[in-house]
Amino acid sequence: MKAPLNFYILSFLLSLVAGTATAQQTTEAKGFEVAYETFSLDNGLKVIFHVDRSDPVVAVALTSHVGSAREKEGRTGFAHLFEHLLFLESENLGKGGLDKLSARIGGSGANGSTSRDRTNYYQTVPNDALEKMIWAEADKLGYFINTVTEPVLAKEKQVVKNEKRQSIDNRPYGHTMYVIDKNLYPKDHPYNWQVIGSLEDLQNATLQDVKEFFNRWYVPNNVILTVAGDFDTQQAKQWVEKYFGDIKRGAEIEDLEKMPVSLEETRKLYYEDNFARLPELTMAWPSVPSYHEDAYALEVLSTYLAEGKNAPFYKELVAKKKLTPNVQMYNYTSELAGQFMLQVRAYDGKDLDSVYDAVQETFKKFEAEGISHKDLTRIKAGQETAFYNSLSSVLGKGFQLAQYEIFANDPNMINKEIDYILAVTPQDVMRVYKKYIQNKPLVATSFVPKGQIELALKGSQLAQVEEEQIVMGAEQEFDLEEEVTYERTASSFDRTVEPPYGDAPKVKVPEIWEETLKSGLKIHGITNSEVPLVQFMLEIKGGMLLEEPSKIGVSNLLASLMTKGTKNRTPQELEEAIELLGASIRVNATDEKLIISGSTLAKNYDETMALVKEILLEPRWDNEEFALAKQQVISRIQQDKGSPNNIASNEFRRLIYGENHILSNNNLGTEASVENITLEDLKTYYNKNVSPNIASFLIVGDIEKNAAVNEVKELTKDWGVKNVKFKDLPVVTAPTASKVYFYDVPGAKQSVLHIGYPALSETDKEFFPATIMNYRLGGGSFASQLTQELREGKGYTYGIRSGFDGSTIKGPFLISSGVRSNITYEAVALVKDILENYPKNFNEQDLEVTKGFMIKSNARKFETMGSKLQMLREISDYNREKDFVLKQEETVKNMKVSDIKALARKYVDPSKMYYLIVGDAETQLPRLEELGFGKPVLLNPEAK
Template sequence: MSKFSHFSLASGTAFKKLFNVTAVAASVAVIASCTNYQQPSVELPQGVSLVESVKAQEGVVNIPFKKYTLANGLTVILHQDNSDPLVHVDVTYHVGSAREQLGKSGFAHFFEHMMFQGSNNVADEQHFKVVTQSGGNLNGTTNSDRTNYFETVPKNQLEKMLWLESDRMGFLLEAITAEKFEVQRATVKNERGQNVDNRPYGRLNETVNQMIFPREHPYSWPVIGYMSDLDRGTVTDLKEFFSRWYGPNNAVLTIGGDIDEAQTLAWVNQYFGELKAGPAVEPLAKTPVSLADNRYYSFSDNVSLPLLYISFPTVYGMHDDEPALDVLANILGGGPTSLLYKNLVKSGVAVQAGTSHPCRELVCQMNFYALPNPQQGLALANIEQVINDTLVEFENRGVNDDDLLKTKVSIETDTIYGLQSVSGKVSNLAHYQTMLDDANYTEQQVARYNQVTKADVMRVFNQYIKGKGAAVLSIVPHGQEALVAKADNFTLPDVSNPPAVVELDTPIMKNISDFDRSVMPSAGENPQVKVPELWRESFANGMEVIASENNETPTVSLLLSLEGGPLLDPIDKAGLAQLTASLMNEGTLARSKEALSNELAKLGSDISFGASGRNTFISVSSLVKNLDATLVLLHEMMFNPLFAQADFDRVKNQTIQGLEQGNKDARTLARNAFKQVTYGKGNRVGLADSGTITTVNTITLADVKGFYKQYFSPSKSSLVVVGDVSRGDLLPKLKRLKSWQGQSYTINTDFTLPEVTPNKVYFVDLPNASQSSIKLSRRAMTYDATSEYFKASLMNYPLGRAFNSRINLNLREDKGYTYGASSYFSGGKTQGSFSAGASVKKEHTYDAMVEIENEIKNYQEKGLTDDEVTFMRQAISQSEALSFETPSQKSGFLRQLLQFNLPTNYGEQQTEIIQNITLAQLNAIAAEELAKPMQWIVVGDGQIVRPQLEKLNVDVVDLTLAQ
């Protein structure tokens, strides 16, 4: 497995279901017992109290843990899991945007950024550097109700993580400066530009919340905040917010993994025990929200299709009626077995539709959405009518047995898959402790869903949906305002001039330490990492099988790859492989898609077909107990696809509509432009895997059937299996795949590629785009594990692959041009590339391009520093401890072995290279690789960006993308 992964930025507003995304079934007790051992009782440090001890017990639904409190109110939860040599640390503060004051929105999310900017004993940007150099990964998320910060590191780095987290909990404010404040204010604005303003339908959530909640309600403003509020904010405001909410008594510290309990408690007490408690925190009132009548509102956006979104406020997270409402949402719009799928998607009225019931601490919402099918008209009033008719249909239909069974099975499977990592278990414990003061809530959660009855579902429908008012939002393309569902009868509140804000008047937090916190703890010896044990088998039909037995969870995953995929498309029918794979999800000669989906849901299994890169993929996940039944459905889908004309027409139209929408998205346009410029419009690799609108339009059902007949063959196939099944048990189950026969075929990779034109900028105009997407790139070497490609990737790591890379620190932290910038090598079997770029403020497009060019030139001419080489060595080599934890990671490792014919121990060879490659060798690679000609690709608002590009004194080519 390649040791490189893209850095993750320490932010990202999380809009997700907070309460019912995690639930556990009876088999979890088995999971917990096989990864946990009970250590002897330990003498507790002074000031530390044991609150609760939960052990794994047969037949009991739980995650084993011990809960402690410190004298300052900090809750500490320890979970022992010695299956991998790593630890996961999570600090969750019970403060999200709901704790903000009217007129001071965005502070909780802003603090998520500020918490990575150094503290009294941790230098600016050092937090990222320390964690990365330790071989770990880290992030932070903010939502309406809580903010959390977390790291996963090799087990020998635990003390260092506690030092970092405690220093920013207790000694952050001394390090906050006006300069840091302004840099992060700019970064938040870039984040909003990238994830909200520059994204189609990006303003949907915040608009719906404004429609449902009164202006003074804490959910009425977005988590990321209003920019006008952030512009008014001051450093003092920020410090007062931190002092009010970031005390240890409002936090939960959860640690899971291969830990020594006594040593961990001693460290926790040392680093956190002396911190002062903050002001008392009272729970927020859960005041019911309801609308007397429908509120209609609409706005135009840079989209290709209108969208209708209907949202009913219901209960609140963990309310007794939440499970029944979840079942209702699944019946109405939860996938191919739902009523909305039948009435909107299957019927051809809409290209997409669905229902969800996300919950937050104070309110849940029942949401319906649909995007109309242009072939049957775009008027959203028609969509609204179908949704209303569907609600009447449900009332008459009622609830059947399968409706309840599918929801209960999903609890079991979702939980088991969520607990395949230490981070998943830690997140589960931290969540319930923060929201309910009960980390051991999983058993009760299961019971809540198992107790739902048909009568409950009908009751909550009548109580919260039937006849109730909702927020009805229409989002339409510019100039097509006539498509809205109904004329606006609601006006959004003016958020630019809030009422006078009541000052917090909170004393600024001040802690004093009785030991020298400026000394960063040292790490112990690096843990030994074991490569997963594996076995191989070759079938006579050409299929290569590679598998690893993994009994940490009672699950099995299979990934069947047929080499070729989109590379097998005729150039004039690009998208054929992907369309064929999509159609294989649509039903068999024996069962419709709805019937297949129903059977899979009752098993808790998933089967999906897709095509990308140079492969067609069939992905299967199943509980071990249901593997045989799942394989029966897999074989049916593989060897007896229906290929119905109606399904083909619908899926083809959905594909075309997706391509149309992609033409409105800056990042999609940039990806397509990169492929076209780098590999050529006349080559299959120069077009998106999904093809273009023109090429997909030419594809017929006969083409799909022909592609399936010619290329759906085991002759160039591989099967990766990871799970709780032995070789002896698995091979008999693969008899049908072993006997599968198919013809051989060739894959064309002999392309005539265009010349690199370094004196040109290829520009794609996206009117009104709030940000520009810029990319400096060229073709480069193909993938290898231990030669040129690997060594070039080592060279690039300090330049643009780590968060603390030169390019990212310059553009994000120093200049405030972007939310994140990077450079990277990407390589496959036959093609490779090097790219550097970012999404940037459009008014700074030219400036950002110059900075990237300067960083690359300086790196190429002067090379790396000794410190950067040390950072690279430690970060990459120590990250191996995190490489094989989950089944998906093991599966990726096995697939890498097969795809590139690698030896099992190639990781050891990489480690040797990492430790022994010299500064001179790395600088020589930089001098050679970064001197090669590259070309710019820019997507942005022509009125703002094009005048800037003219300052580059190169040809600006208006690029016409293949349509």
Template structure:
């Protein structure tokens, strides 16, 4: 569950279907059939007597269904003084209802092999599940029960528990993160007090403390009626049966109070408002935010195109002038739109090595805008937009969830589920004159909120002295606790709602049919031919990756991949990006873990041209000195910034504790500040010549092309040459005689990032590692696991806690991870160890075995839906040299393994005496409680790897 702080963007979220509409039935609305074969999502829509809008979309490509219930209520519907309540309420919707026990919603969906979540933004709250097709009735029963009978189960204890969970979420995602307050501060300055967007979705802590359980009940009665909801169901459904279930479970629910559609509320500023935020950052940030229009306003599309021209990647003016010019590590422009208002954002992360204050960066931004005005809109600017529209539209076919979400959002906000064709048309209709007009109307000479985020104690780096301070909040007297009437409309049913529906026959799920081949000169090739979408997803992997970095030069493989994304011998960086954008294709090099990889995505019709560009990038990199210096500097500055991230600090410490400083695997993929200083351009060229070879390469492809067509397209690789190579041996790993705690000081942190780790087994598909993963599922592998329910739901120490066995080709480890409240850090660690100990001593219960067994076997329906998931399956086959029947063998193990074997595995693999504790938090605030753990405590400096005893 999360507060969705992102904005709705119609075009990029659109998912489409090149099919005729389902047959229309009397009294219903169906999507129109386009006789010319146009692009749209087929659906049926109807409304129940209580006002619930129902949308059905049939897609039989995979044996799964996606259910989305969207309520037209977000933080914009909240009262002043009660911010964060919509998101808080989202959490409460998972705490049980009249016929669903506390946490049962998670358990039912997980045990059914499904996935679930909810999200809240300013304008809506939605709840969604993806499950095997035979589990649909269960989902509808669950959603109807909390829509109609939530208040029967709400009490003060649950209310207090989830209030703490929401506070933990805010601390983890906002208060304990660099730049975390950026959006909140901007909204306070951009919108007048009382405007629904003037506070953040997650809300203020003091407001969360102000409300009580009666406020929650009143909120539910006001906004959660079926007449303010859209139920959207998509996937492998039987239309008639689905309608009958919808009527059975939702039809008798009483309608709620009438809800009016909110009117747009765009704003203007009478002057520039300058804000300065001192934060734990290394990279100063400049953000300029102009108010514009509102979602689906005629000027939204031209403003989106303007944003792409100014700051949409390597073809943009911001990239050329700020990033490539060296004054910024990152620079982007965006135009996020919401129901009531839109914002035009210009954002740049300054490079401290080149920029001494943000006023200099702001001057470069102003010069870039002047350059755009003088240059105007070029033909390729619009061609890129149209290419990206075409590609994003077709790629939207790849998941049922994407199509269902689009139908739900469009119906909620615009009363028309299928707006795909309209969106494509309005973006393709944008002209150069439109773009220049909106620039002059909304950006040129207009007032904005100019936010400077600077390192603590360096307010002088801001663009200008702050001239805006948020006035004291005016909280209405009536914003205190409300009275609540227990009167609820009665529901009369002809069936027993307390009974969980039985699942239908389990769908037959088979692993994707794939073909095997080789491409000269002996490159292994696996492929899946699927005609679901006219797209190609390809991954070229070269084994070795960062493990092949020269001694003392960690980061060489990572920097080499970065350089492969730059200029080639025949294309500048910008020219290459421009050609790919016009095709709607992507080619991206990356080095992570054991592999250097190339990811390629393309529409099938543009696959030949995309392969031509891949050939150029793979065989003809330019390796220009200026690109190398810029990327190396950018990487170093980013590393400096990461040292302010508590999660990064904890992971650095975790890897050092597990593998020791002598091994490459203990260092980040991108290297360290010290190792980057040792890398020269000659090292990059040497790494490319030695290791970008076909000797240990393999390729996976998922497309609608045949094996022969793919092989013909990849024939250019026959000229690829290079010698084989070996991997360096690991040095010795640290051995521990007892549990110790390694503390990474993060002054001022409000939470502690905690890892509890021990080395373990490498990956295997059917051996002890796999069986240990099954064993861990009830302990910390699911939302309903023992560790998470204890720390999150019972104690309120964290937003979430989990455990897992992590395994690669040669190394593995066990870890428990949680972001704990600062004051509860030691108590949280004690509870984790207590849960592990109880798990070993008491053993795994039969109920937990059943829960694990169902979750692992029934989830197969979701495993292979998209080309990305199919490609992941193929990569795993190649990486671990798995047999064709490995999945069938896993299923057999899951069905046969029992509680006794799982308990024995827990006692064997979960030796707490070998587990080490890592804490990234505020040493000054933590030491008094940490000493109560009665273990040796060392302070660890992750930059120098020096440890200092603290007790």
């Protein structure tokens, strides 16, 4: 739960003068500038424009200055509820609202988020749809609330409650922040409750409550509209005035006063967690609100103390005392107050008092030593890279501009923020430590596995947490077919007419350059200078495919060890060298690859690649680090045993591939297999299998071909070619008849569904046509039948999706969801029914929506560095042509309804699938036999 890096604004900044202004300032750090324009309408709506011509897309975001802090005790969760409601319908968009529109115009999928202090709604669309988006956003703000009816509210309450079950109630440590905030903030403080609210408050919310909340906070004078991308600003101003100008200003809204808190004494609490398999200590101190001048130094403090091998907490708790695989620390600030957080998930059986004592010892050492200039320099380099990464998309820039405007009254902080980040001194870091942390009262929570209370901190009191009981038939019924009439909101023109498209954008396929080295290594690259960064990826075929069945986990351990020092650098020295460059280098193993990836400031690419070479060709083979890596992997395997979602993934693998297939394993291995792996096993795997002739190098960023290739040549000149042998894999076949499998998690608040079978490889000629077919089934989010039926129609789930996942090896078709526990049978039966009818009811309208999205969304295909890198991966992995996206577009255009129906009959037959459910067997298992697939198989009868 590491919070993202926040860039805070000093509280004394002057407000932006009303009217129109154009930013021209440039950061001293790099000469990097984000130009923007801002203006206001007479009704108080603030508008920010940013023009970026690099791709034919535009991001539109509506940000309302309302979050859970504007709610009342007993009526919590309203702000987040509105995040949901505003997508459903408005007077002129009709049912389906923005979600339906998004599917037609090729949008990124309309989405939103809610925090303590703001709610935003956003998506990126092809730029020919900008007028449509401005029309739609205005309709949400001014022409929405009449469409909220009792049935609509009842259904969406169920969706939000499912979200809470999925993200909080049905996962390990999910209630931690609830307990922290209840004890850190007084009862009358608006941060005392969670953003998502309580199940009871949501259930008790009346239609009148909801309308009053909307009319108070969703008014133009409390909202910011940001538009960022490739568009004509003069035309866009006219559209904003036209569509938003009629909306009436609301009552004046005064800013809330800052409400920092203090504690008179330390509070210790414990909780027995139904899903936790390891003990976890969380510590929270009151800190500062956003924009406070101390926020920057507190961010550095948290990074220095906890991140990486040079961090004091790593040295003491991880390496020396071996209490935990890692320590997380972050400064979590909001508009009114802040909290400084430390979290340690300890190893199995570790007493949290020993963890607490080690934390205090580490603080004492820091008090004596402080932070060096060198450590501060490497941290700032990483912050600079993170800052540019946050601005690498038009949506990212739009978000940042809105953030600065709504909370600091100065969007130009986007061009000044880096200077404040880089201004922190070692003295600042020690000053804020002494002011907010040293010997200060705190809240400490001990979340321990069931029956292990003795691991909690001594003197802890039982935390009060409301646990939902599973009651069959307990949810409120609703009828969305009920006819509703209302008086339409007045407008100066006919808003029922959807605006036309603008000029169709031309898909810009980036220019790709390639090179093949003598060793056989292939290089694919794209030069892109939007931000001063480079992202790269070295992919080496192998991964788990080259492991012995008795030693599963070797490649994962090798990946972990490769960044733990080199021949001539200790682990700490290697990490420091990387961070001083503002770079990141990661090594990870997948089922089929070993991957070295990273990003760096473009000016430091050559030095970063020199470190990649060391990591690749000069491993340290450190015995102590190897022992530590094994301990960390075993701890993660133990954690996963408590997560219903991870259990479902692992059990589904076994069903898909069968016991004799290497891919039926999780590449982490098992506790037993990892225990049996030796350092010699890693060396053997490395010496036999890590070879350039089965590798490719992908690079995107602010660098020319020659400079990129020269460094890769230097990297590979001493890398010897090996004759790597891949074993033949067993043939994977689909079941001839469906069967239900159940994994019992007693007391589960949701049932996790995994339904599917082994289907296609990505290289199969029908793989892409099958993904087209799946769009309206479950691949198109709110445009899909599964989402419309199970979420929007029944309120059974927060989300459901389906898709094909393959590589050069056959992979599964999978439908996955978490559903309300007490309707498990109904949800599975409905999925089965949808699958049966999909080939029959797919029609011309479905095809039109599918084609509209899949063709128009191509305008967004290459916007970010990550999306460009993904395109290169597809070209490299599957030997695709450089313009394969355009060829796929032709495939979409040529599809007919009969083609989709044939593919659906062939690839989504519900009578030939595995139905896996992970949930509470006592209440849910018996009814599943009614599906007609025989008696369900209980996979873990020992759970009883």
